[in-house]
Structures are given as C-alpha cells and as structure tokens.
Amino acid sequence: MTAEQLISFARGAPSLDIIDVEGLKAAAARAFDADPAGVTAYGTSVGYVPLRKWIAEKHNVSADQVIVTNGSLQADAFLFNHLVQPGDDVVVEKPTYDRTLLSLQNLGAKVHQVTLQSDGIDVDELRTLLESGVRPKLAHIIPNYQNPAGITLSVSKRRALLALAVEFGFTIFEDDPYVDIRFRGDALPSMLSMDSDNAVVHASSFTKTVCPGVRVGYLVGPAALIDAIAKKATNLYISPGMVSEAIVHQFCVSGDIERSVQTVSTALGERAQVLAESLRKHIPGATFTEPDGGYFLWVDLPDDVDVDKLFPAAMKKGVAVVKGSDFLLEGGNHSLRLAYSAVTVDQIDEGVRRIAAAIEEVRA
Numbered sequence: 466m467t468a469e470q471l472i473s474f475a476r477g478a479p480s481l482d483i484i485d486v487e488g489l490k491a492a493a494a495r496a497f498d499a500d501p502a503g504v505t506a507y508g509t510s511v512g513y514v515p516l517r518k519w520i521a522e523k524h525n526v527s528a529d530q531v532i533v534t535n536g537s538l539q540a541d542a543f544l545f546n547h548l549v550q551p552g553d554d555v556v557v558e559k560p561t562y563d564r565t566l567l568s569l570q571n572l573g574a575k576v577h578q579v580t581l582q583s584d585g586i587d588v589d590e591l592r593t594l595l596e597s598g599v600r601p602k603l604a605h606i607i608p609n610y611q612n613p614a615g616i617t618l619s620v621s622k623r624r625a626l627l628a629l630a631v632e633f634g635f636t637i638f639e640d641d642p643y644v645d646i647r648f649r650g651d652a653l654p655s656m657l658s659m660d661s662d663n664a665v666v667h668a669s670s671f672t673k674t675v676c677p678g679v680r681v682g683y684l685v686g687p688a689a690l691i692d693a694i695a696k697k698a699t700n701l702y703i704s705p706g707m708v709s710e711a712i713v714h715q716f717c718v719s720g721d722i723e724r725s726v727q728t729v730s731t732a733l734g735e736r737a738q739v740l741a742e743s744l745r746k747h748i749p750g751a752t753f754t755e756p757d758g759g760y761f762l763w764v765d766l767p768d769d770v771d772v773d774k775l776f777p778a779a780m781k782k783g784v785a786v787v788k789g790s791d792f793l794l795e796g797g798n799h800s801l802r803l804a805y806s807a808v809t810v811d812q813i814d815e816g817v818r819r820i821a822a823a824i825e826e827v828r829a
C-alpha cells in the first residue's frame with residue numbers, strides 16, 4: 466500500500482467487495498422480465514407496490530402503513546417536514562447522526578440533545594427535560610448500533626421511551642438502518658413492534674444491507690400519516706425510482722438479501738475487531754466500546770488531542786476520519802467516529818498507525 470492512498474474511516478458505506486453486484490444485475494434482469502410495465506412507469510408516490518408489500522410483511526403491518534422513498538434520508542426529511550414547524554422542540558441523542566442535526570436545525574427546530582449512555586439514551590435525563598415543560602414534537606432515536614456511537618438501546622429503555630412518548634404526547638422516530646448488521650447477541654424487538662399507541666414512526670433502508678446506490682429506504686407509521694406524506698411526495702416528485710425499487714424487490718424475494726446481510730455482517734464484524742485491536746496497539750490512550758453490530762466505532766482521545774487540529778493532520782497522512790464535534794451541538798472536540806465499512810481488513814492497521822502518527826504530531 467502506498468502512503469498516498471487515502472484510507473477512509475469516514476464513509477458509512479459498504480466497500481465494493483461486499484456488495485453483491487452480480488446478484489443485483491440478475492435481480493435487474495428478473496425485474497424487467499417480470500414486470501416491464503411496472504418497472505418503466507411513473508408508479509405512485511407510495512413506492513413500487515410489490516416492494517411496499519414485502520416491507521409491510523417484514524414489519525407485520527398493513528401495506529398502507531408503508532411509503533418507500535429514495536433512501537431513508539428522504540424518509541427522514543418527509544417526516545421532519547410533516548411534523549416539525551420552526552420553533553418546535555425536538556429531542557435527539559447526544560451524539561447523533563450529523564445529517565439529522567442539520568435537517569432539524571435547517572427546519573428551525575429547537576434541538577435538545579439528550580445524553581447517550583452505554584445502553585442508549587438517558588431516559589431519566591429525558592424525563593427531567595419533559596418535566597421542565599419542554600414538549601417535543603418528536604424524539605429521534607437510532608436504536609441499533611447507533612450512528613455515530615455504535616450503541617444499542619436496551620429493551621427496558623425501549624419500554625421506558627414508549628411510556629414517556631404516550632405520557633408526554635410526542636412521536637418516537639425510530640431510525641433503524643443498521644439493525645440487520647449484527648455481529649453478536651440477539652436481535653431486540655423494534656419499538657414499532659412494541660407500540661400499541663401509534664407513538665412510533667419507523668424508518669429503515671437498503672443502503673447498509675444492499676448498497677447505497679439503489680437509494681431505497683422507507684417509512685412505516687400510522688396509515689393516516691403515511692397517506693398525508695404520500696400526498697406531499699406526489700406533489701414533489703410523482704414517484705420515487707421504480708427501476709431501483711423493482712430491483713431491490715427481486716433481490717429481496719429471491720432471498721439474495723439474506724446472503725448480502727450475512728456477507729456484510731461477517732466482513733464488518735471482522736473489521737470492527739481488527740480496528741479495536743489496532744487502536745489498543747497504536748493508540749493506548751484511546752477509549753472506546755466495541756460495537757455488537759453496525760458500521761461505526763466512537764473513540765474518545767486524551768484531552769490534549771484537539772480533533773480540529775487532528776483532522777487536517779490525519780488527512781495529510783492519508784487517513785480520513787470524522788470529528789466527534791460534527792455529531793454534537795457542542796463538545797466532541799476530543800472524539801472521533803471511525804467507520805470500518807469502507808476499509809478492507811488489510812488497510813485498517815496502517816490507517817490506525819497514521820491516526821496515531823497524526824495524534825503525536827498535534828500533541829507536540
């Protein structure tokens with residue numbers, strides 16, 4: 466490996482070697498053969514109807530509770546636009562996905578970040594916030610292998626959150642693109658499946674299990690809400706891309722998706738382990754929790770390492786990272802998010818060596 470070749474711990478996307486390109490090509494051929502009219506037409510804003518049905522069955526809901534979108538980021542945007550007005554209070558995790566922070570800020574929402582503990586959001590801190598009089602429209606929660614912290618919300622906290630949502634009348638937005646990328650442990654029930662009060666809207670995506678290029682994600686929620694969002698989606702773009710949704714549909718019904726999930730989970734599990742070993746070896750002052758799944762590992766560095774200085778120094782050495790401060794309204798100046806999804810195993814140790822060298826440089 467040459468020193469010039471960039472090693473990226475920045476991108477939360479699967480590397481090409483774990484994307485089933487041949488499977489997708491075959492799924493595309495089957496999609497055009499099986500349904501040439503449906504694939505090539507505009508379609509409707511709820512998405513490609515057979516894929517919508519497959520998603521509804523996966524989540525054990527009726528099809529009118531599902532809208533399929535161009536990636537889950539669009540699902541997020543639809544929901545935020547629908548529920549949040551300028552000045553509205555919203556709750557997010559601390560730290561949280563940087564694009565969520567940006568979207569909510571751009572909408573003029575009053576964003577409250579609530580501490581993320583090793584078993585998920587601090588529900589006592591949230592209760593204190595609610596009891597102080599704050600009435601959020603929604604709480605955005607990434608329950609499994611959280612982006613950026615790699616943390617999973619415990620079942621007891623899922624229950625506690627649902628109870629708070631009912632008591633204080635807010636929507637839980639369960640943003641769950643990483644759930645299937647599990648290295649160890651049992652799958653936990655989604656809050657969507659635990660909810661009997663229409664308190665949860667759930668989003669997920671095929672980005673992390675198939676590939677980002679298909680841009681297929683979705684929203685599951687109460688039928689009336691999905692219908693209202695679908696009407697706005699019609700005015701915005703008539704329909705999302707039928708070609709890619711039909712390909713994803715064929716990829717799912719053939720069972721290829723299960724193999725793809727297995728491939729990605731196995732590869733990322735190994736990469737996460739190698740990354741943890743390299744961090745222990747080369748950056749002994751770093752603290753982190755090894756994730757049980759997902760794409761990310763959050764690293765806290767010693768207090769004398771300023772990530773604003775580290776970021777450019779690391780780039781100069783040919784390694785890309787994301788600053789912890791990108792995921793927070795304030796703080797995060799000594800933390801990094803490392804994605805192990807876009808690197809191959811043989812790049813990881815060298816990448817961590819480069820980060821270690823950059824740390825020494827900025828400390829000096």
Ligand SMILES: Cc1ncc(COP(=O)(O)O)c(C=O)c1O
Pocket residue numbers: 477535536537538539541562607612640641642669670671672677681682
């Ligand atoms: C928590 C979370 N939500 C949504 C998204 C957007 O994913 P998509 O590619 O489905 O738009 C991401 C992508 O990184 C994410 O981490």
